[in-house]
Amino acid sequence: MSTLSPVSPGPAGTVLSPAPDGAPGSGPESPPRRPAPFSRANLVQTIAGGYVPLILATLVVVLPLVWMLLSSFKQPGEIITMDLKLLPDTVNLENYKTAMTTVPFGQFFMNSLIVTAVGSSVKVILAILTAYALVFVRFPFKNAIFVLILVALMVPPQVSILPNYILIAGMGGKNTLWGIILPGLGTAFGTFLLRQHFRTLPGSILEAAEIDGAGHWRRLWQVVAPVSVPSIATVALVTVVSEWNDYIWPLIITDRPETMTLPVGLTLLQNSEGNGSGWGILMAGAVLVIVPILLVFAALQRYIVAGLTQGSVTG
Amino acid sequence: MTRQLTDRPPAVAQAAMATPRRPRWSGRARRDFFVFLALALPNLALIAVFTYLPLLNNIYYSTLDWTLGSASATVVGLGNYVTFFTSADAPNVLGTTAVFTVVTVGGSMVLGLLVALALNSKVRGTTFARSAVFAPYVLSGVGVGLVWLFIFDPGYGVLAWLLRGVGQQSPQWINNPQLSLAMVMIVYVWKNLGYCAVVYLAGLQSLPPDVMEAAALDGANGFRRFVNMSLPLLSPTTFFLLITTMLSSLQAFDLIRIMTPLGNGTSTLIYEAYLQAFGAFNRAGYSAAISVVLFAILLIITVLQLRFVERKVHYS
Numbered sequence: 001m002s003t004l005s006p007v008s009p010g011p012a013g014t015v016l017s018p019a020p021d022g023a024p025g026s027g028p029e030s031p032p033r034r035p036a037p038f039s040r041a042n043l044v045q046t047i048a049g050g051y052v053p054l055i056l057a058t059l060v061v062v063l064p065l066v067w068m069l070l071s072s073f074k075q076p077g078e079i080i081t082m083d084l085k086l087l088p089d090t091v092n093l094e095n096y097k098t099a100m101t102t103v104p105f106g107q108f109f110m111n112s113l114i115v116t117a118v119g120s121s122v123k124v125i126l127a128i129l130t131a132y133a134l135v136f137v138r139f140p141f142k143n144a145i146f147v148l149i150l151v152a153l154m155v156p157p158q159v160s161i162l163p164n165y166i167l168i169a170g171m172g173g174k175n176t177l178w179g180i181i182l183p184g185l186g187t188a189f190g191t192f193l194l195r196q197h198f199r200t201l202p203g204s205i206l207e208a209a210e211i212d213g214a215g216h217w218r219r220l221w222q223v224v225a226p227v228s229v230p231s232i233a234t235v236a237l238v239t240v241v242s243e244w245n246d247y248i249w250p251l252i253i254t255d256r257p258e259t260m261t262l263p264v265g266l267t268l269l270q271n272s273e274g275n276g277s278g279w280g281i282l283m284a285g286a287v288l289v290i291v292p293i294l295l296v297f298a299a300l301q302r303y304i305v306a307g308l309t310q311g312s313v314t315g
Numbered sequence: 316m317t318r319q320l321t322d323r324p325p326a327v328a329q330a331a332m333a334t335p336r337r338p339r340w341s342g343r344a345r346r347d348f349f350v351f352l353a354l355a356l357p358n359l360a361l362i363a364v365f366t367y368l369p370l371l372n373n374i375y376y377s378t379l380d381w382t383l384g385s386a387s388a389t390v391v392g393l394g395n396y397v398t399f400f401t402s403a404d405a406p407n408v409l410g411t412t413a414v415f416t417v418v419t420v421g422g423s424m425v426l427g428l429l430v431a432l433a434l435n436s437k438v439r440g441t442t443f444a445r446s447a448v449f450a451p452y453v454l455s456g457v458g459v460g461l462v463w464l465f466i467f468d469p470g471y472g473v474l475a476w477l478l479r480g481v482g483q484q485s486p487q488w489i490n491n492p493q494l495s496l497a498m499v500m501i502v503y504v505w506k507n508l509g510y511c512a513v514v515y516l517a518g519l520q521s522l523p524p525d526v527m528e529a530a531a532l533d534g535a536n537g538f539r540r541f542v543n544m545s546l547p548l549l550s551p552t553t554f555f556l557l558i559t560t561m562l563s564s565l566q567a568f569d570l571i572r573i574m575t576p577l578g579n580g581t582s583t584l585i586y587e588a589y590l591q592a593f594g595a596f597n598r599a600g601y602s603a604a605i606s607v608v609l610f611a612i613l614l615i616i617t618v619l620q621l622r623f624v625e626r627k628v629h630y631s
Contacts, residue, residue: 050437129354155370162592186364186366188362188366279468
């Protein structure tokens with residue numbers, strides 16, 4: 001019977017054979033498991049149940065960002081109006097120029113680049129070294145050390161800002177780039193993630209290298225690191241995103257424009273352009289802080305999503 | 316045959332060597348000891364100085380009556396805690412924290428689940444939609460906050476324009492404390508629901524397909540299958556999300572700071588701690604006390620999670 005029904009999945013066949021194994025279109029009561037692909041019911045259901053919520057959700061997310069981009073090209077006259085103007089008259093970069101001259105935006109951008117590049121590189125290297133040591137090097141208190149790292153993972157950085165401010169300011173790190181970078185360099189997240197990955201590596205690949213006489217340093221960089229590129233990329237990308245977006249710490253430790261990062265600089269811009277006429281300029285600033293990460297995310301989102309939702313699957 | 320026999324002994328010998336039969340401080344063990352320190356110590360030292368030490372310092376500072384930048388401080392014991400909990404601000408701050416946490420956690424989880432269900436449908440374009448929905452989660456809170464401040468602008472914002480279209484006046488989001496809080500919560504949910512959606516989607520896709528099919532064959536309709544089958548099976552995911560979103564909501568700072576710089580109606584614990592130390596007052600000791608209160612709350616949630624997850628592991 002089942003060999004026959006796929007040939008003629010018409011309603012007549014189903015009336016004759018109420019197939020219990022969920023044959024195509026087995027009546028209106030049970031859920032339509034695989035109706036004819038282009039039937040009207042299927043089409044309506046696909047659009048209403050599948051596409052409409054999907055498009056709605058996407059639009060709710062995308063439209064504000066599109067609006068930001070469009071507004072960043074608009075003249076004040078196109079923004080200060082009671083009738084909404086959807087598109088700017090011309091792709092006008094005036095707002096970007098104003099943002100750059102009102103506050104040293106180029107400087108903010110450079111500072112953000114330096115803080116992100118240096119901070120993430122050091123963090124990734126420290127994470128690789130620590131994770132390798134925890135997994136492959138014999139040491140008496142490894143489990144206790146790992147627990148301390150796990151606990152550190154759960155300590156929210158927000159509650160440490162005042163003591164860290166006092167510490168770093170006391171060291172002369174106020175309004176310096178190293179003062180922004182240093183307190184965040186220790187990495188519990190990267191160490192944890194890489195340790196979990198290193199533990200899944202087969203011991204045989206290291207034994208071979210050990211027999212070849214390779215020391216820990218060569219084993220790490222010539223065996224372990226090359227086969228762990230996806231995990232390292234995950235750690236690196238998540239670190240880059242959080243360094244770039246970091247706000248509360250740079251906000252506290254800098255109060256001079258020379259060392260501000262982009263998010264802090266935007267706050268400064270908001271103070272000077274915050275009333276009505278400056279929206280175009282502020283949107284230009286928002287574009288400069290949002291779009292770089294958006295591009296990185298678009299290109300490498302697989303790693304970023306995997307890293308940020310870590311723990312959800314392993315529970 | 317003979318090859319196998321000759322092959323085996325070295326493997327056994329190697330296994331025996333791996334077990335700690337050898338003297339404790341053989342040359343290799345000592346070398347490993349120092350290799351470990353060389354590799355791990357920089358990171359461990361940084362974590363100790365900038366993660367663990369601040370926790371202790373915070374507790375110490377919380378016992379001081381101390382103006383930030385001042386050279387002298389007086390020890391007041393639990394005075395700062397007493398001041399905070401007996402002040403008129405306390406119910407306000409704790410209430411705002413509770414409202415913000417409950418609404419943003421509930422909002423992003425419920426909407427995240429709905430979006431996950433939409434993403435789980437077998438139509439084209441779900442991959443793009445999934446990325447798009449997740450994107451706000453990785454964007455700068457400062458940038459996002461400014462974009463939404465513009466949308467909420469009572470004069471020239473999109474929302475005001477839409478409201479005018481239906482003959483309504485835009486409310487003054489900034490001046491009204493309740494509306495300020497509502498505005499920040501809406502944006503916070505917008506930014507974070509993609510995270511919940513992607514985690515829920517992973518949960519939905521790992522549901523045992525045979526169980527779901529059996530339910531479908533029993534004649535359960537989509538809604539009933541969802542309520543009676545999917546939702547209970549998703550409970551580990553729901554619990555995981557409840558904890559993680561609660562922890563991050565309690566630490567939410569960026570959006571609150573950029574959208575309501577003066578904390579008008581939006582003073583959660585973390586923001587109050589910031590404003591007290593780095594706002595107009597420079598009350599370092601008082602701020603540290605609020606931070607300790609916040610840390611205690613976060614610690615309780617984390618411990619609850621650990622105890623519960625411990626049990627869940629056996630379950631799955």
